Amino acid sequence: MRKTPYIDPARYTRFFSYRRGHLFCEGVELEKIARRAGTPAYIYSGASVTDAYRRFDRAFSAVPHRICYAVKANSNLQLLRHLARLGSAFDIVSGGELYRLRRIGVKGSHIVFSGVGKTREEIREALREKILLFNVESEAELELLAGEAARAGRAAPAGLRVNPDVQAGGHPHISTGHRRHKFGVDLGDARRLYLAHRHSRVIDWQGISAHIGSQILEVSPFRRAARRLAGLVRELQAAGISPRYLDLGGGFGVRYAGEHPPDLERYAAAMVQAIRALGCTLLLEPGRALVAPAGVLITRVLYTKRNGGRTFVVVDAGMNDFQRPALYGAVHPITKAQSPGSKAASRTRVDIVGPVCETGDSFLHDALLEPVTPGDLLVLWGAGAYGSVAASNYNSRPRPTEILVKGSTFRVVRRRETRADLIRGE
Numbered sequence: 001m002r003k004t005p006y007i008d009p010a011r012y013t014r015f016f017s018y019r020r021g022h023l024f025c026e027g028v029e030l031e032k033i034a035r036r037a038g039t040p041a042y043i044y045s046g047a048s049v050t051d052a053y054r055r056f057d058r059a060f061s062a063v064p065h066r067i068c069y070a071v072k073a074n075s076n077l078q079l080l081r082h083l084a085r086l087g088s089a090f091d092i093v094s095g096g097e098l099y100r101l102r103r104i105g106v107k108g109s110h111i112v113f114s115g116v117g118k119t120r121e122e123i124r125e126a127l128r129e130k131i132l133l134f135n136v137e138s139e140a141e142l143e144l145l146a147g148e149a150a151r152a153g154r155a156a157p158a159g160l161r162v163n164p165d166v167q168a169g170g171h172p173h174i175s176t177g178h179r180r181h182k183f184g185v186d187l188g189d190a191r192r193l194y195l196a197h198r199h200s201r202v203i204d205w206q207g208i209s210a211h212i213g214s215q216i217l218e219v220s221p222f223r224r225a226a227r228r229l230a231g232l233v234r235e236l237q238a239a240g241i242s243p244r245y246l247d248l249g250g251g252f253g254v255r256y257a258g259e260h261p262p263d264l265e266r267y268a269a270a271m272v273q274a275i276r277a278l279g280c281t282l283l284l285e286p287g288r289a290l291v292a293p294a295g296v297l298i299t300r301v302l303y304t305k306r307n308g309g310r311t312f313v314v315v316d317a318g319m320n321d322f323q324r325p326a327l328y329g330a331v332h333p334i335t336k337a338q339s340p341g342s343k344a345a346s347r348t349r350v351d352i353v354g355p356v357c358e359t360g361d362s363f364l365h366d367a368l369l370e371p372v373t374p375g376d377l378l379v380l381w382g383a384g385a386y387g388s389v390a391a392s393n394y395n396s397r398p399r400p401t402e403i404l405v406k407g408s409t410f411r412v413v414r415r416r417e418t419r420a421d422l423i424r425g426e
């Protein structure tokens, strides 16, 4: 593992800030939330989500477009409601995500459905909800969809998820657009399937889509994918098939530690330029970019100890609560929530680790941290996406609570799990 440079994440966001040494989320001090709600806890800034959504929306204003937030990144009901109020549509990958959206009154016309393994039941539910678009990922799925649409007596609005064969993505596990990956169908198969079903009464070719990966930090793979898709759309148009929606997926990266994501405007301009002349409505499926910077995970120091010449800070959050570091080697900066303006010189190198019985349960290796004592509150940054949604009960640990801050108020948007929750269903 590499040494972690010292990073002050508060410099990259205006929604979290130190005031006289105390960290605030918008107008609420984190220590106050920790005292009321306990730790570990996820804390989200509503204003940060609003700001990210609006900036994304604005960046694409040159073309007709629709932002379909990728629910998987953070599916908390109140967060979804917040985005729905801003006008967001949604990208789902399961019947469970559809259920969440239904629960908060999102209409089918605001939902697109992606995923390589849609079940018959999920397809039926989505047809019943009259969703905007099925992003179909294989010939077999297309046949299943056609059969279910016939049974339901209505045409299914569909597009193929094309695998544009570009290499992109922050980590091998989250790169999805290469031809050897399991996602989508290649360009040749897509061409064949569009044509084969062009006169179908049950498949209504409304779209075409691609999603090439996640945490992408360059514009060029997006541009390449958009151009390849645009090329196929032109061929289809010449053959009398005019997909109305061109869905370019998600994947725009964020700054966690030392990363340098491109300007949102540059990314948008590249996509817009590639597809503008087609006359399609652009769909985008950002997940991380909208919510990652809006969230932190707060955790308290349980112990400090020295082993083999290293200093370990043991905290009360573990890999079950937040798995990105253990799973992807992701680096999320950690700072103290009460930082009495101590000098850089007082920082020492420590390993910040969780209580789970695995060596991989480590958040940061060789990180610079101000002196801490048990009870101190620490903040793990950039935890709003793929955090709580991926938490588990490993080691029989109840999953953390989630808090949504708006201005000077905060509310629990998911209660902490209890011991009873742990054995429910057993």
Ligand code: LLP
Residues within 6 Å of the ligand: 070, 072, 073, 091, 114, 115, 174, 211, 213, 214, 215, 249, 250, 251, 252, 285, 286, 287, 288, 289, 324, 328, 385, 386
């Ligand atoms: N659309 C589709 C079809 C997707 O599969 C994904 C993410 C997105 C949109 C949203 O991508 P985003 O804008 O968030 O990059 N757990 C991993 C990330 C997995 C991403 C899966 N697909 C992580 O923590 O980095």
